[in-house]
Amino acid sequence: MRSEWIKVRTVRVNYVLGIIAAAFPIVVVGLIAALTSDEQDVARNLVGAVTGTMVLTSLLLGVVGALNLTSEFSHNTIRSTFAAAPQRTRVLLSKAIVTLASTLIAAAIIEFLTYLVGSLILSSRDADVVLDGSDKAALLGAVILAGLLSMLGFGLGLLIRNSPATITLLILWPLLLESILQGVLGAAGIEEPAPWLPYTSAILMASPDLNDSDPSRIHGGLYLGSVVIGLIIIGLAVNKRRDA
Amino acid sequence: MIEILGLTKRFGRIVAVNQLSFEVLPGRVTGFLGPNGSGKSTTMRCMLGLDRPDAGDARFDGRQFATISNPLFEVGALLDAGYVHPGRSGRNHLRAVAASNGIGAARVDEVMQLVGLGDVAKRRVGGYSLGMRQRLGLAGVLLGDPHTIILDEPANGLDPEGIRWIRDVLTHLAGQGKTVLVSSHLLSEMAHMADHLVVIGMGKLIDTGSVDDFVAKHAKHWVKVRSPHAEALAHQLRSAGATVTFKDATTIEVIGATSVEVGEMAAKQQAVLHELSPQQGSLEDAFLEATAGAQEYRSIGSATSAPANGGPHTPPPTPTPPPGSFAPPTTGSNGGVS
Numbered sequence: 001m002r003s004e005w006i007k008v009r010t011v012r013v014n015y016v017l018g019i020i021a022a023a024f025p026i027v028v029v030g031l032i033a034a035l036t037s038d039e040q041d042v043a044r045n046l047v048g049a050v051t052g053t054m055v056l057t058s059l060l061l062g063v064v065g066a067l068n069l070t071s072e073f074s075h076n077t078i079r080s081t082f083a084a085a086p087q088r089t090r091v092l093l094s095k096a097i098v099t100l101a102s103t104l105i106a107a108a109i110i111e112f113l114t115y116l117v118g119s120l121i122l123s124s125r126d127a128d129v130v131l132d133g134s135d136k137a138a139l140l141g142a143v144i145l146a147g148l149l150s151m152l153g154f155g156l157g158l159l160i161r162n163s164p165a166t167i168t169l170l171i172l173w174p175l176l177l178e179s180i181l182q183g184v185l186g187a188a189g190i191e192e193p194a195p196w197l198p199y200t201s202a203i204l205m206a207s208p209d210l211n212d213s214d215p216s217r218i219h220g221g222l223y224l225g226s227v228v229i230g231l232i233i234i235g236l237a238v239n240k241r242r243d244a
Numbered sequence: 245m246i247e248i249l250g251l252t253k254r255f256g257r258i259v260a261v262n263q264l265s266f267e268v269l270p271g272r273v274t275g276f277l278g279p280n281g282s283g284k285s286t287t288m289r290c291m292l293g294l295d296r297p298d299a300g301d302a303r304f305d306g307r308q309f310a311t312i313s314n315p316l317f318e319v320g321a322l323l324d325a326g327y328v329h330p331g332r333s334g335r336n337h338l339r340a341v342a343a344s345n346g347i348g349a350a351r352v353d354e355v356m357q358l359v360g361l362g363d364v365a366k367r368r369v370g371g372y373s374l375g376m377r378q379r380l381g382l383a384g385v386l387l388g389d390p391h392t393i394i395l396d397e398p399a400n401g402l403d404p405e406g407i408r409w410i411r412d413v414l415t416h417l418a419g420q421g422k423t424v425l426v427s428s429h430l431l432s433e434m435a436h437m438a439d440h441l442v443v444i445g446m447g448k449l450i451d452t453g454s455v456d457d458f459v460a461k462h463a464k465h466w467v468k469v470r471s472p473h474a475e476a477l478a479h480q481l482r483s484a485g486a487t488v489t490f491k492d493a494t495t496i497e498v499i500g501a502t503s504v505e506v507g508e509m510a511a512k513q514q515a516v517l518h519e520l521s522p523q524q525g526s527l528e529d530a531f532l533e534a535t536a537g538a539q540e541y542r543s544i545g546s547a548t549s550a551p552a553n554g555g556p557h558t559p560p561p562t563p564t565p566p567p568g569s570f571a572p573p574t575t576g577s578n579g580g581v582s
Binding site: 003013244 | 341
């Protein structure tokens, strides 16, 4: 575990992606709060702005999660890793735990800073920032979504082992694949396809305002979580047999 | 001690390693030789569980590598100096490797100094030369002071000082009773370093034994004679069934007769001898002879240095590459085999 933590901390690209992931929501929410002409409305929907921008941050953290694994294969350092610690499943699980923990911590810090910047700016403009139960659930959901996406990247990386292909699939999954699936399910007569789509249902975890027809946050989290766990289990089994 | 038992590894239809069995004993440097594509690196990866063998087994003191909980203390391996993240510093690379076996940063700094990389420890590996990466890999091998050491082409990219250094390190480690298996295509270096050889070709064992025995078995032997009466002596030797090649008017090389037999024949003829010396081919000659039928990739016109017609020192003909192409040389600058 310590070895994996050293690896995460000692590669510059992780910091670069982390800074981009942090800068995007902070800057966007800060600008919205500073430039809006209706500060009361933005203050009421601040959590929506924070979690909405956090979705992109989650995807970037997912990319970091994928790179933490796939860069080992692309640079062949996985061979040094397995030559020093031949119990592959244990090594890969350690890597997954470190990736998940660092993603959750990073997402929580970024989200907190984003909310802090937004609320400070809005407060300075005499707007009342209110945080209700649904807002808190959405903020928690956004952090969990980041963790799940990092594990989705990790699981895809375990199966694909190639950085560009894994990142492409990770980004295309929510942006393209699920849109196509949504159309297919709609054509098949399913009126509310969201509960059947792992990313689409999971993203609702980060939404402060759920409709009655939406699946619950727990449903979304469990569904994407199940897909991620399935991918990781298959990936671990495959990697146990494959050549490093 | 390393035991390889019936190891077989296939990549699709290609059998990279075929029922390979051999032992590597402690207290000596064992050279692992074979032409390009002979399966040396695949064998080493299978030994460490990095490639999954289709059959057979590799054991370290009776145990499979995968069952060793902290292998850096038992088996140190350097398979490729390129197995490092270019964006990570040499020190951080080693810290990560060391931490997986509970080895602290102090030991990392110690081995970095030991291999001469102390001053560049914090520099990113992407800026290292190949020789520096080899040294970094060796530092990784030494982290846990293991009793078994496996190195694949460790001298690649090293300067002469580095090559001598690695030779000294390996012979010193073998002298301490450690088990050392090292592959190299630098045969002149292997001749200096190894006590024992395992030679493979096309995934199969060709021969195993001491370096002296291997050379004696596979290299050509002949007798060099310098005499002002070379012509008459050559006639006599040919009549006795020996093969004689003239190098110049007074120098002949004789195959098929010992130096004793040649000396006695000269004495009977009252021929004056200025030189009578038994000659033997090098490890490179022996290697090329032993692996002649087991080279997957051969240069156009490559040949073993058989002295039968052209004499023992006749070099293989230099291939003429077609315009715009490169034919790899048959021998390298350090006596290496391409």
